[in-house]
Amino acid sequence: MKFKTLCRTYSKVEKISGKIEMVEILAETLCNANADEIGKIVLLTLGKIYPNYVGIELMLAESMTIKALSITTGKSTSNIKQILEQKGDLGTITYKLLAKKTQTTLSSFTGETNYEPEILEVWSFFDKLAKLTGEGSSNKKINLLAGMLSRVSAIEAKYIVRIVSSKLRLGIATQLLLEALALAKTGNRDNKDILENAYNRCSDIEYVAETLYKGGIDKVKEIDIRVFFPVKVMLAQRLSSSEEILEKFGGKCAVEYKYDGIRAQIHVKDNVVKIFSRNNENITHQFPDVQKEIIKAAKKQNFIVEGEIVAYDEKNKRILPFQSISKRKRKHDIEEMAQEIPVRVFLFDVLFANDSSTLNKLYLERREILKELINETKTIHFSHQAIVSSVDELETFFNSALEDNCEGVMVKSINHDSIYQAGARGWIWVKYKADYVDKLSDSFDLVIVGADYGKGKRTGKYGTFLLACFDQEEGNFKTFTRVATGFSDKDLDFFYQELGKIALSKKPKDVVSEIECAVWFEPKVVIEVTGAEITISQLHTCARGWLKGLNDGLALRFPRFTGRIVEDKNPEDATTVNEIVTIFLNQKGES
Amino acid sequence: MSFDLQLDNENSKILASNISIISSIVSECFLSINKDSIQIKTFDPTRISMFDFVLKKEAFQEFKVDNSFSLGLNLETFNNMLKTAKKDEVLNLNFDEREQRLRIVFKAKNRERSFTLKMIDIKDDNPPPDKVKILRTAQFNIDASFFQQVLKDSMMISDHFKIHAFPDKVIFSCSSFSNEMETVVGPESEEIETESFEIIEESESSYSLEFLNNFMKGIRSSETLTIGFATNKPIILEYNLENKGYLHYMLAPRIESVADEEDYEYDDEDY
Numbered sequence: 098m099k100f101k102t103l104c105r106t107y108s109k110v111e112k113i114s115g116k117i118e119m120v121e122i123l124a125e126t127l128c129n130a131n132a133d134e135i136g137k138i139v140l141l142t143l144g145k146i147y148p149n150y151v152g153i154e155l156m157l158a159e160s161m162t163i164k165a166l167s168i169t170t171g172k173s174t175s176n177i178k179q180i181l182e183q184k185g186d187l188g189t190i191t192y193k194l195l196a197k198k199t200q201t202t203l204s205s206f207t208g209e210t211n212y213e214p215e216i217l218e219v220w221s222f223f224d225k226l227a228k229l230t231g232e233g234s235s236n237k238k239i240n241l242l243a244g245m246l247s248r249v250s251a252i253e254a255k256y257i258v259r260i261v262s263s264k265l266r267l268g269i270a271t272q273l274l275l276e277a278l279a280l281a282k283t284g285n286r287d288n289k290d291i292l293e294n295a296y297n298r299c300s301d302i303e304y305v306a307e308t309l310y311k312g313g314i315d316k317v318k319e320i321d322i323r324v325f326f327p328v329k330v331m332l333a334q335r336l337s338s339s340e341e342i343l344e345k346f347g348g349k350c351a352v353e354y355k356y357d358g359i360r361a362q363i364h365v366k367d368n369v370v371k372i373f374s375r376n377n378e379n380i381t382h383q384f385p386d387v388q389k390e391i392i393k394a395a396k397k398q399n400f401i402v403e404g405e406i407v408a409y410d411e412k413n414k415r416i417l418p419f420q421s422i423s424k425r426k427r428k429h430d431i432e433e434m435a436q437e438i439p440v441r442v443f444l445f446d447v448l449f450a451n452d453s454s455t456l457n458k459l460y461l462e463r464r465e466i467l468k469e470l471i472n473e474t475k476t477i478h479f480s481h482q483a484i485v486s487s488v489d490e491l492e493t494f495f496n497s498a499l500e501d502n503c504e505g506v507m508v509k510s511i512n513h514d515s516i517y518q519a520g521a522r523g524w525i526w527v528k529y530k531a532d533y534v535d536k537l538s539d540s541f542d543l544v545i546v547g548a549d550y551g552k553g554k555r556t557g558k559y560g561t562f563l564l565a566c567f568d569q570e571e572g573n574f575k576t577f578t579r580v581a582t583g584f585s586d587k588d589l590d591f592f593y594q595e596l597g598k599i600a601l602s603k604k605p606k607d608v609v610s611e612i613e614c615a616v617w618f619e620p621k622v623v624i625e626v627t628g629a630e631i632t633i634s635q636l637h638t639c640a641r642g643w644l645k646g647l648n649d650g651l652a653l654r655f656p657r658f659t660g661r662i663v664e665d666k667n668p669e670d671a672t673t674v675n676e677i678v679t680i681f682l683n684q685k686g687e688s
Numbered sequence: 689m690s691f692d693l694q695l696d697n698e699n700s701k702i703l704a705s706n707i708s709i710i711s712s713i714v715s716e717c718f719l720s721i722n723k724d725s726i727q728i729k730t731f732d733p734t735r736i737s738m739f740d741f742v743l744k745k746e747a748f749q750e751f752k753v754d755n756s757f758s759l760g761l762n763l764e765t766f767n768n769m770l771k772t773a774k775k776d777e778v779l780n781l782n783f784d785e786r787e788q789r790l791r792i793v794f795k796a797k798n799r800e801r802s803f804t805l806k807m808i809d810i811k812d813d814n815p816p817p818d819k820v821k822i823l824r825t826a827q828f829n830i831d832a833s834f835f836q837q838v839l840k841d842s843m844m845i846s847d848h849f850k851i852h853a854f855p856d857k858v859i860f861s862c863s864s865f866s867n868e869m870e871t872v873v874g875p876e877s878e879e880i881e882t883e884s885f886e887i888i889e890e891s892e893s894s895y896s897l898e899f900l901n902n903f904m905k906g907i908r909s910s911e912t913l914t915i916g917f918a919t920n921k922p923i924i925l926e927y928n929l930e931n932k933g934y935l936h937y938m939l940a941p942r943i944e945s946v947a948d949e950e951d952y953e954y955d956d957e958d959y
Contacts, residue, residue, distance in 0.1 A: 172847070203940040206922050
């Protein structure tokens, strides 16, 4: 398929916001793709060149893209920067400049016919661009991009520029794309569930799409987890009292410490270790110490286990809070940092062992398998765990978790339903955190989507921030609250600087808001916020239309920034509308 | 595959100045060697312009080549090395296939300096054609210094200019929103070689100043150039190195409104 065909589809999709129609338009194009190109098509459509686990991102600096555009169009870089300040989006500017381009190419006079690259050609170009490194690579990248831009048409150039700057932003979420794939290849949207299951197990949409196109839906069903390919993590619901929890689990359940660290999926095969974050990013290089220790602790090979990596104070024998372990997230001086901030790993689950998936084994059996795989060492431990059947037992365990510097506990089903549901947030796992106990201070992880400038001491910075939660059903962001308290001067400076880089001139398409803001942001930065209570709101769009007999939405009253920027979460991992509705209903039940 | 070349001081400067001109627009390219000459033929990265450079064996004191082949060169680095030449030095260029390195040796009495330059792997999926035909309906030889002045004047006003050739004169002009520039020159002027002036038909075309200026910056102002072009066709600037070879530069025209109307349907965001 020609890349141009795909670009025209993108252009159409951008103009509509109805999910059903978006799926249809996308499916219409996808059904013409062949098995060799479909994998690359789905990656590009999500604005990616490789699946997350590969760990290579193509993100050209804006200045480099501008330089390339300048070479291609004959316009000066200062001129292009000027237009960019007015119009905001580099992709649109590229289109405008090239559509009106007066400069011809010499190659068009020496016999080269119109260049309309195939999708695979364009992907190879991105691949080459991403892999250029070392001395002088900046110039090479600029020249390579300029060469491509001067050969293709305006519409192709527009999307090439957006993809190289990691700003495709079509508003197509993974879920929507899976549905379009199902419709395109099987004629039935409902097969999306099969694709989603497969995707949750292999975290590789490219592989799912290729399998679907090569082997059909039956082959997709066979997709299973593989060592070195991250699995979507299982998520938990939340509850805020021991009574509720015991009731939910039928009077008996397992409890584990909920450590305040980095959730890690550790893959081991032939003494090679790969570690993935909860977002399936490859974080292996950050933890050379964990790599060594897990090999020492392993009784067998070829497995996937899951645990929490926490910073540890060797002197006082205490787990340190998240702020300490977050310092290990870095590119340089990794070995020094590993010395300075030693870690402990607390393993709590196993996903693959003895050459097969353990996802469908029940929780207690998985814990047994985990013990057969691993010997506890100084660094590697099993998570603190107990089986409880009374409020007293649960509270005692909960309190000891807090004393040991944990956030709270994870409560897990020990029933026949207790399989590992990759990528799902069900009631098989429930988190019970200290901050839930005070019923007026639930904490939320919300995405900053907009801001207004401050007054007085905050003049010239952002004073109020518009926060949104994630709507899983629609794959977009709904506003939930506006927060202005809890920010130190340092925080405000930091947000002004960092958010400035992702500022937009108009509201992004995937944010649903009826509140106007002076500045909008690409949904990217997630912060932790507490509040007094959730109330019904006419202003905010969160959960609008969800409550029976009510057209209003939900909002958080008296929000306060806790000072924590939640770096290990993608915007899509923010607190969801679903969760907020649950908290709201619980809150209502109590009062 | 190997070669062994030697240039006296004067000719090494000719090589250096030509490489310098090309490297101001192209950072890496192939250098081809055959039994008669060395040659660089390359598009710039945007394929808007192209160089054709030939230095014949007549320019060399020694010219030993065992085969025809091409080397991928980092032109910027090569240029920086050549620029270090001193007045009393002769230049030797050796290449040995086994090492995949070009040795650049400057020799003077009782002194020898050398550089080695590693070859690079260049992939060009669409190399320039062997023969490029440039249609010329207008052609004349012009003083480099005069043409450089025209470019300088034009750049004060715009980023491109127009050449309009009539049977009795040539007009260079450009305009911006508020300002204009015009230079008229006839075949009898001192700046144009009268006998070279050949206008087959009235011709008119626009070109980017930045590309032309980058090329002209490296040409000595005392030189003479041949300019040839046709309406809405590429322009060619020919810089002849007497019997030793030549440097040709070809640049595509700017043509108003080549917009792809078809795509506007799909993308008519207005702002």
